[in-house]
Amino acid sequence: MTLSAAQVEKLRKLVDGRVVGADDPDWDAERSAWHLLVDQRPATIVHVTDADDIAATIRFAREHEYxxxxxxxxxxxxxxxxxxxxLRTGDLTSIDVDLAEGVVRVGAGVRWRDxxxxxxxxxxxxxxxxNGDTTVVGYALGGGLSWFGRKYGQAANTVRAFELVNADGYQQRVTRxxxxxxxxxxxxxxxxxxIIVSAELELVLAPQIYGGRMVWPVEHARDVLRAFTEITANAPDELTLWAWLLNLPDLPFVPEPLRGKWVTAVDAVYLGNEEEAEKLLTPLRAIAEPLDDGLASVPLSAVGTIAQEPDDPTPGLLKSVLLNSFDEEALDALLEVTAPGSASPLFLFEIRHLSGAFARADEGHGAAGSFEEPYLLLFGGIVPVPELAGAVAAAIEGVKAKLAPWISGRTLLNFASGEPLADIFAPEVRDRLRAVKQRVDPQAVIRGNHPIV
Ligand SMILES: Cc1cc2nc3c(=O)[nH]c(=O)nc-3n(C[C@H](O)[C@H](O)[C@H](O)COP(=O)(O)OP(=O)(O)OC[C@H]3O[C@@H](n4cnc5c(N)ncnc54)[C@H](O)[C@@H]3O)c2cc1C
Incomplete structure (x- = not known):
């Protein structure tokens, strides 16, 4: 249910930020999310400008039982x-870098590109x-699978402190x-x-980054995926590879030779120099001449564009599954089910290599912990009109069934799309999260996108 006009007016008097009510002309634009297929219906929207706005909104919400x-x-x-x-946190954009301490403090609205x-x-x-368009705080709360994670682990585990407003409307600094x-x-x-106002994260060393995307015609998909598995089997933690099968749209922003075609690609990021990276990538260099070879020295500011993901809101239906392995049989199964060149409504298959520091347990870790699955498979399709949703969802289920022998059954919070909590957290982690929730927010005033119930 939306707030009444009188309640919206009352809230407007309590905060500095803009309050958008259901009667406002831009309500539909304001209530929509990056994920266009989620038709979300909040009660009202507040563009908070600081911790005081957050606190005032929480107190108002409690009073009116929202x-x-x-x-x-x-x-x-x-x-x-x-x-x-x-609460829209886009105005909380402060970034304070302390190079001597090796930490950065970011406001809750800071995006990775900034x-x-x-x-x-x-x-x-x-x-x-x-993706440069996601926020540092939203991403770190859900774990944070980074290009540099094989070397340094999940982003959540590098957070040193949170400034938040708690469920009672009081500001609190949370540290170990x-x-x-x-x-x-x-x-x-x-x-x-x-509700996080800002977070302090430890910085890591990344003085040199070499990487980018290589693209081949889809006929070379088997060779590319084989080279990907060969390299990732023994890669040092400094190297991260993601392999793709992509049906690129027939649209002007796609370069002419690739437009409207199925292609296969590998994205690479290496924390080190070109010479060392190229030595590790030799099996990929033995494949036919790529259609596009974007490997080069990469400034940190360009890392969020390597995967060429859309910044604009997208009507995509995506699934992600952790894989226990990706062997020759899995490769056969994937190529069979993706059938590049067919009329599949799925346009994207991405395999991210994990392992390294992602798999190393440490008792200082947060709830994100560590995980042993060496690969994450992401796949899905665009749903330009609602009538196509069924076909895309059915194709996703088909891929899951075909790859069932390799799927671990678990996914990661940041990549979850409707899975039950049992598929995201181990039972003891879930119980511990529930106990914390019960203590700090027994009346469930704070709602995440994946409620701890
Ligand atoms: C194209 C794309 C690429 C992605 N790539 C990666 C990737 O490489 N690695 C990875 O780990 N994830 C990735 N993600 C997932 C992404 O990190 C999550 O969607 C995450 O939620 C951040 O998105 P957001 O900043 O838009 O947060 P939102 O989706 O707006 O928020 C997500 C949730 O975070 C919580 N939250 C956010 N801000 C606050 C706050 N201030 N206080 C309290 N709770 C808060 C809330 O529960 C909220 O529902 C990707 C997602 C997409 C769509």
Whole structure:
């Protein structure tokens, strides 16, 4: 249910930020998320300008028996936020870099492209993922699978402190020392435990980055995927490879030779120099001449564009599954089910190599923990009109069935799309998260996109 006009007016008097009500002309644009297929229906929307706005909104929500949910961009939108007062944090854009300490403090609205740009040239980095448009805080709350994660682990585990407003509307600094259990829960358990105002993250060394995308005609998919498995079987933690099968759209932004075609590609990021990287990539260089070879020295500011993902809101239906292995039989199964060149409604298959530091357990980790599956498979299709959703969903199920022998059954919070919590967290992690939720927010005033129930 949306707030009444009188309630919207009352809330407007309590905060500095813009409050958007259901009667406002831009309501539909304001309530939509990056994920266009999620038709989310909040009670109202507040563009918070600082911690005081957040606190005032939480107190208002409690008084009127609403929950609140933060959503900076909605790359991870689900319909769990329906009926909540939605907090847009896009105005919280402060970035304070302390090179001597090796930490950065970011406001909850800071996007990866801005943090990457701010750190370019320093030789230090945080742990960015594939997409510059996602926020550092939203990503780190859900784990954070970075290009540099094989070397340094998940972003959540590098958070040193959170400044948040708690479910009672009070500001709180959460560190390992101040509240070890809440600190643990926030680092990978999602946005259920408080509204984050800012986070402090440890920086890592990244003085040299070499990488980019190589693209081949789809006829070479088997050779490319074989080379990918061969390299990833023994890759040092400094090297991260993601392999793709892509049906590129017949649209002007795609370069002419690739437009409207199935292609196969490999994205590479190496924390080191060209010579060392090229030595490791020899099996890929033995394949036919690529259609496009984008490997080069990469400034940190360009890392979020390597995977060439859309920044604009997208009506995509995507699934991600962790794989226990990716062997020759899995490769056969994938090529059979993807049938490049066929009329499959799926246009994207991406295999991310994991392992390395992702798999190394450490008792100092947060709820994101570590995981042993060596690969993540992401796949899906675009749903330009709602009538196509069924066909894309059925094709996704077909891929899951075909690859069932390799699928571990678990997925990662940041990549979850409707899975039950049991598929995301081990039972003991789930129980621990529930205990923290019960302690800090017994009335469930704070709502994340994946509620801890
Ligand atoms: C194209 C694309 C590429 C991606 N690539 C990667 C990747 O490489 N690695 C990876 O790990 N993930 C990746 N993701 C997933 C992404 O990290 C999540 O969607 C994450 O939620 C960040 O997106 P967002 O900033 O838009 O947050 P939103 O989707 O807006 O928010 C997600 C959730 O985070 C919580 N939250 C956010 N801000 C706050 C706050 N201030 N206080 C409390 N809770 C908060 C809330 O629960 C909210 O529902 C990708 C997603 C897409 C769509």
């Amino acid at each position: 929950a609140v949910a933060a959503q900076p961009g909605g790359h991870g939108a689900t319909d769990a936020i329906n009926g909540t007062i939605l 943090l990457n740009a701010a750190l370019t040239g320093t030789g230090l980095s945080s742990l960015p993922g594939s 020392e101040a509240d070890p259990e809440l600190f643990w829960a926030l680092r990978g358990g999602g946005g259920e435990f408080g």
